[in-house]
Amino acid sequence: MxxxxxxxxxxxxxxxxxxxxxxxxxxxxxVFGVMRVVNVAHGEFYMLGAVLAxxxxxxxxxxxxxxxxxxxxxxxxxxxAIAATADxxxxxxxxxxxxxxxxxxxxxxxxxxxxxxxxxxxxxxxxVAPFNTRLAIPWFEFADGGLRMYWPWGLSTTSYKLFVIxxxxxxxxxxxxxxxxxxxxxxxxxxxxxxxxxxxxxxxxERVYAVVFGIGAGLAALAGVLIVPIQQAHYLMGLDxxxxxxxxxxxxxxxxxxxxxxxxxxxxxxxxxxxVFFSPTLAKIIATLLVAFVLVFRPQGLMGKRVR
Amino acid sequence: xxxxxxxxxVSTSRRKALxxxxxxxxxxxxxxxxxxxxxxxxxxxxxxxxxxATGIGAAYGRWYDRTTQAAVKLxxxxxxxxxxxxxxxxxDDGTDPKRGAEVVEKFATQYKTDIVFGTLFSHVVIGSAxxxxxxxxxxxxxxxxxxxxxxxxxxxxxxxxxTDVKSQVQAMAPFVKENLGKKVTMIFPDFAFGxxxxxxxxxxxxxxxxxxxxxxxxxxxxxxxxxYFPKIPRETEVIYHVMVGPGVLTFVKEMxxxxxxxxxxxxxxxxxxxxxxxxxxxxxxxxxxxxxEGYPRYVQPDxxxxxxxYRAAVGLDENGAALEDPRDVATMAHxxxxxxxxxxxxxxxxAADYQGPADRARLIExxxxxxxxxxxxxxxxxxxxxxxxxxxxFGPQYISKxxxxxxxxxxxxxxxxxxxxxxxxxxxxxx
Numbered sequence: 001m002x003x004x005x006x007x008x009x010x011x012x013x014x015x016x017x018x019x020x021x022x023x024x025x026x027x028x029x030x031v032f033g034v035m036r037v038v039n040v041a042h043g044e045f046y047m048l049g050a051v052l053a054x055x056x057x058x059x060x061x062x063x064x065x066x067x068x069x070x071x072x073x074x075x076x077x078x079x080x081a082i083a084a085t086a087d088x089x090x091x092x093x094x095x096x097x098x099x100x101x102x103x104x105x106x107x108x109x110x111x112x113x114x115x116x117x118x119x120x121x122x123x124x125x126x127x128v129a130p131f132n133t134r135l136a137i138p139w140f141e142f143a144d145g146g147l148r149m150y151w152p153w154g155l156s157t158t159s160y161k162l163f164v165i166x167x168x169x170x171x172x173x174x175x176x177x178x179x180x181x182x183x184x185x186x187x188x189x190x191x192x193x194x195x196x197x198x199x200x201x202x203x204x205x206e207r208v209y210a211v212v213f214g215i216g217a218g219l220a221a222l223a224g225v226l227i228v229p230i231q232q233a234h235y236l237m238g239l240d241x242x243x244x245x246x247x248x249x250x251x252x253x254x255x256x257x258x259x260x261x262x263x264x265x266x267x268x269x270x271x272x273x274x275x276v277f278f279s280p281t282l283a284k285i286i287a288t289l290l291v292a293f294v295l296v297f298r299p300q301g302l303m304g305k306r307v308r
Numbered sequence: 309x310x311x312x313x314x315x316x317x318v319s320t321s322r323r324k325a326l327x328x329x330x331x332x333x334x335x336x337x338x339x340x341x342x343x344x345x346x347x348x349x350x351x352x353x354x355x356x357x358x359x360x361a362t363g364i365g366a367a368y369g370r371w372y373d374r375t376t377q378a379a380v381k382l383x384x385x386x387x388x389x390x391x392x393x394x395x396x397x398x399x400d401d402g403t404d405p406k407r408g409a410e411v412v413e414k415f416a417t418q419y420k421t422d423i424v425f426g427t428l429f430s431h432v433v434i435g436s437a438x439x440x441x442x443x444x445x446x447x448x449x450x451x452x453x454x455x456x457x458x459x460x461x462x463x464x465x466x467x468x469x470x471t472d473v474k475s476q477v478q479a480m481a482p483f484v485k486e487n488l489g490k491k492v493t494m495i496f497p498d499f500a501f502g503x504x505x506x507x508x509x510x511x512x513x514x515x516x517x518x519x520x521x522x523x524x525x526x527x528x529x530x531x532x533x534x535x536y537f538p539k540i541p542r543e544t545e546v547i548y549h550v551m552v553g554p555g556v557l558t559f560v561k562e563m564x565x566x567x568x569x570x571x572x573x574x575x576x577x578x579x580x581x582x583x584x585x586x587x588x589x590x591x592x593x594x595x596x597x598x599x600x601e602g603y604p605r606y607v608q609p610d611x612x613x614x615x616x617x618y619r620a621a622v623g624l625d626e627n628g629a630a631l632e633d634p635r636d637v638a639t640m641a642h643x644x645x646x647x648x649x650x651x652x653x654x655x656x657x658x659a660a661d662y663q664g665p666a667d668r669a670r671l672i673e674x675x676x677x678x679x680x681x682x683x684x685x686x687x688x689x690x691x692x693x694x695x696x697x698x699x700x701x702f703g704p705q706y707i708s709k710x711x712x713x714x715x716x717x718x719x720x721x722x723x724x725x726x727x728x729x730x731x732x733x734x735x736x737x738x739x
Contacts (some may be wrong), residue, residue, distance in 0.1 A: 008537050013535050104675045122366030124554030134565050153542060154566050231531045234554045238533075276535040280527075 005139045005152035006276065012157045016230070019168030020223045022264035024241060025248040026175060026221030026257055033255030034192045034212045036089060041108035043242025045083060047219040049075045049224025050233040052115055053124045053128020068130040068229070075225045076112060076218035083217030084210045091213070092206060109238075116235040121165075129160040141298045164226050171222065172261060179257065192255070244271075247287050251294050253304020257299035262302060313534035338472045340481060352395035353388070353657070355380075355650075356424040358436065364528050364553040365405030365429045367524075367583035368639050372426055372450065373398065375643040378622045388619040389657045396422055405435025412436045418441040421716030422665060423653065426450055426646060429552075430500040431556040437461040448653060448669055451508070452476070452602075452644035456506045457700035459732025460634040466675055469649030470602065470642065473504040474728060479705045479721035480575070480600055481512035488598070489545025493522035495536070495563075497552050502528075505550050505577070528553040537566040550577035557581070561590035574598070578605070578708075580713075582639040585629075589715045596711045601706040603689045606630075606714045618647065618688035627714070650699075651686035652678065652694075669739040676735055693723055697733040702726050 028042045054069035060067030086108055093098040114206040136156045138149045143235045190198040191208045222231075223241075231237070243299065252263030267287055273281040294301060350412055360369035367532055380394050388394055401408040404611065408427065415421040423446040427433050430453035437455075440447035441462035449456065449467050454474040456467040484492065492513055496502035510520045522541045526533065530553070540547070551559045560580055564571075574597040586605075587593070605628035607615070618624075622638075623631045630636040652675060660674035671698050676696030683691040690704040702723050708715035 009538055012533065013532075017532075086675060117362065123583075124557075126557050126588065127641055133591065134568050136568055143508075152626065153570060154538060154568075156568055158565055234531075236554075237531065263621045264529070272535065276538055280530070280535065 002139075002141075004141075005137075005155040007273070008137065009155055009157075010273040010276035011269065012161070012230065012272075013276060014269035015165050015240050016161050016268075017267020019165045019244070020227050021241075021244055021248055021268050022172060022261050023168050023223040023226070024073055024220045025245040025260045025264050026172060026300070027216035027223075028245050029215035029249050029252065029255060029257060029260040029266070030175075030219070031213055032259075034188050035091075035096060035111045035209050036097070037096060037097065038105070039216065039243070040102060040105040040242070041086075041112060042105075042216070042220050042245060043240075044109050044112040045079050045220040045238075045240030046224040046241045047238035048079050048112060049221025049237070050127075050228040051120050051196040051224075052221070053225040054233045055120075056128050057127045065130040066127040076098075079221035080214035080218035083215075084214035087210045087213040094127060094208070096209070107145075113238070118231075122235060124232035124234040126232045127228045127294070129158075131159050131163075132229070133159045135159060135162075139189070141239050151258060153198060155188070159299065160229055164230070168223075171219075175219075176257065179240055187188060188218070203217045204244060232275045244287070247291050249301075251301060253301025256301065259301055259303025260283065309669045312340075312633075329520070329705070338351075348546070350392055352393045353390075353553045353662075354397055354419065354421040355421060356394050356411075357396050357398045357440055358401050358408060358411050358415075358424055358432070359398050359402035359426060359427045360428060360432070361398075361402040363401075365403035366554075368428050368474070368642060369400075369403075371583065371639040371643045372428060372646050374638075375646040376426060377717075379647045382621055383650065383654055389654050390662060394654075396611045399426070401436075403429050403431055408432040408436035409439040412439045412488065413443065414443070416440075416445045420665070421579055422662070422668070423448060423671070425649065426537035428452075428600065430455060430504070433465075434460070437465040440464050444668060445494075445665075446668055446675075448649050450649055452500075452642065453501055453572060454508065455500065456697040457731060459698075460733075461700075463672060463734045463737040466672070468675060468678070468694050468699070468701045469650040469699065470645030471698055471703050471705070471726060473501065474601060475509040475604075475726035476705055477505060477509040477575075478512045478728060479725040480707065481509060481516050481518070482725075483707055483719055483721075484546060484548070484575050485516040485518045485730055488575055490518045491521045491543055491545040492548050492597070493517060493524065493540050493544040493572075494498055494520060495524045495526065495540075495547065495549045495551070497528040497550070497705060498525035499528055502550065506534065509548065526551065526559075529686070531555045532560065533562045533564060537563065544572050546573045547571075547573055548575050549580050549581040557584045557588060559589075560584075560594070561588075564590060564593035567593070576600070578641045579677065579697075582641060583637050585635060585637050586710065586715065591640050597676065597714075599708050599710065599715060600641075600703070601717070602716065603644045603706050604706055604708060604717050605638075605640040606716070608717050612683070612685060612688070614685050614688040618644070621646075645683075647683075648687050648692075649687065652681070655686075671739060691723070693727075698730050699734050 024046055031039050039068055052075040056071040056074050057067035060070055090104050091101055133158050135255055136151050137260030139152045140147050140149055187203050187208050190203055191205055195205055248263045248267050249260055271283040352586045359373055360679035380396050384393050399411045411422050415424050425448040427449045428451050430451055433449045434455055437447055441464045447465045450470050452470055452473055454472045455461055455470050456465055495503045521544055524539050526534055526536055547692045576599050578601045579598045607626035624638055625631050628638050628640040656671050660670040662671050678694045681687045681692040692701050692703040694701045705721040706717050707719040709718045
């Protein structure tokens with residue numbers, strides 16, 4: 001493949017990854033920002049989203065579009081409810097102690113994973129995309145002194161992949177608006193800044209925590225629903241996604257939504273481009289190296305604020 | 309609790325076997341009765357089944373299990389082995405080599421099984437076989453890897469029920485070169501099994517005057533594949549693909565999306581679509597492409613009575629899916645190996661008059677002495693030739709064309725096309 005088309009293809013692949021990653025990592029970042037909880041079970045919420053999407057889609061029977069739309073709405077809600085329950089039943093009882101919540105969420109990770117294995121099984125199941133047209137992309141080259149358009153071999157994407165990118169951007173804008181313009185966002189930001197003062201001002205901090213944990217998990221589930229027509233739903237799919245989300249959140253700065261999105265684009269695009277040109281393993285090595293550098297030279301992350 | 313306590317015989321299958329015996333107490337049961345009387349013990353023969361219940365081999369594990377249970381049911385209905393019922397003890401190895409070795413050890417020391425059986429994934433076989441050799445327990449693998457016949461393993465490891473990659477690809481190369489093209493790009497999983505494909509198909513293709521223009525290795529745990537395809541050289545005439553793992557459907561689908569209308573010829577090993585419905589959305593581009601099949605997934609026009617018998621016993625419909633759920637597609641090209649291996653074990657145990665773990669070495673020698681296996685209910689895939697020196701079986705190979713959403717066999721490579729010179733003589737190793 002020529003360099004130009006090759007780079008474009010790599011960027012498109014990277015953009016799909018980046019958008020899914022941005023959704024997932026912003027959930028992780030939101031939970032950490034508001035609650036100071038490092039949620040190790042975040043990857044499992046992503047997996048649950050994908051598995052529920054398969055379940056809803058297969059229950060919907062004949063209509064692929066109806067099944068997908070239902071999954072898009074129901075899966076994040078169900079996963080959000082599960083997460084909020086886990087918050088009330090487990091995390092609240094630990095008083096959100098940082099060390100203990102890490103251990104508790106590791107436990108949650110294994111419980112969710114093994115329950116999925118016992119009920120859904122070890123298979124990787126596909127969900128049919130509601131629309132999936134192959135879109136060939138033209139490229140331009142100079143030939144005989146003029147610009148000529150041609151269709152390079154293999155340079156294409158699908159309408160569904162473009163949809164994933166747009167959907168992720170739309171959801172992220174929605175989160176941004178919610179955080180800055182709505183009353184719920186105000187309560188969350190107040191709780192984030194100082195939990196005790198917020199409580200003194202009558203903010204129901206515990207309820208805010210449950211809602212935030214639910215929204216964070218819901219975002220991961222939404223990412224899972226969006227990715228499942230491209231990949232397949234599998235009970236172990238949360239692990240890689242969790243690792244990448246942590247990388248993104250650490251580079252972007254824990255708790256900073258803007259930083260998370262920037263880091264997701266950075267990691268997603270570089271992963272896409274490096275793995276197309278060189279190898280996916282090298283992409284992982286470089287991403288991890290980047291984390292190390294960020295931790296050494298800018299521990300608060302690209303956009304994070306120094307901890308008081 | 310001591311190990312002996314935990315391995316108390318499960319009485320249900322014995323009782324069941326005795327019940328079967330009582331029910332069939334007619335003239336036909338008479339020789340069987342005589343055999344039971346001769347048996348020194350009516351304790352079951354225990355076969356440890358190393359199952360890929362979880363991990364990347366899970367789909368194969370599910371079907372290996374069903375085929376194994378069907379074959380054992382049949383063997384027990386016919387009087388068991390040496391007058392004793394057969395009992396399968398299943399343990400999950402997570403498709404993980406380290407766990408595989410532990411499972412072999414558990415079978416030998418804790419369950420005290422007579423033999424270990426049923427492993428597919430080559431890295432698990434390579435990880436487990438040395439332990440089986442140390443424990444001197446017969447290890448019957450159903451793996452396809454060339455590691456048995458290459459001499460890399462030991463005398464306790466045998467592969468009498470499924471052919472190996474080297475013989476398969478050797479039989480495919482002439483067809484690929486003559487019908488599809490000379491310049492081949494190979495896409496294969498990046499572990500032992502895939503490396504067998506890479507090494508032996510490259511060699512076989514070069515021997516035919518063909519050329520390998522690209523080699524693309526993909527980790528078997530990969531979930532996203534488009535990023536690998538730009539490495540396919542433009543001059544490629546034939547894509548040779550073989551993939552395993554949970555993402556195989558995504559792999560084939562993304563390959564179709566990558567090429568669009570300007571695809572080279574495509575030749576795949578059915579591994580890339582085992583346990584996957586050929587009519588899944590996104591696979592339409594496969595129409596007219598070719599697949600190697602170890603066993604035809606779809607019932608062919610010239611169906612043999614053996615195939616009919618096998619499908620009925622395992623519970624398969626004419627499309628190679630479960631009778632009770634047509635969406636549950638089987639791993640047809642591999643799981644027949646469990647069926648055939650169990651019948652070889654029965655044949656070997658009867659020849660050796662196997663009574664218990666003390667006779668394990670005699671069992672190995674008895675199986676090594678087997679040569680011809682006729683096309684029969686016991687060997688529904690085809691007539692086979694077992695090489696006792698290399699511990700590897702040889703058999704026919706099928707090439708099928710995707711025609712109207714089904715796989716139609718267009719070429720059957722005879723055993724002669726799959727033979728190669730011995731690389732080891734295990735019989736010279738001490739037992």
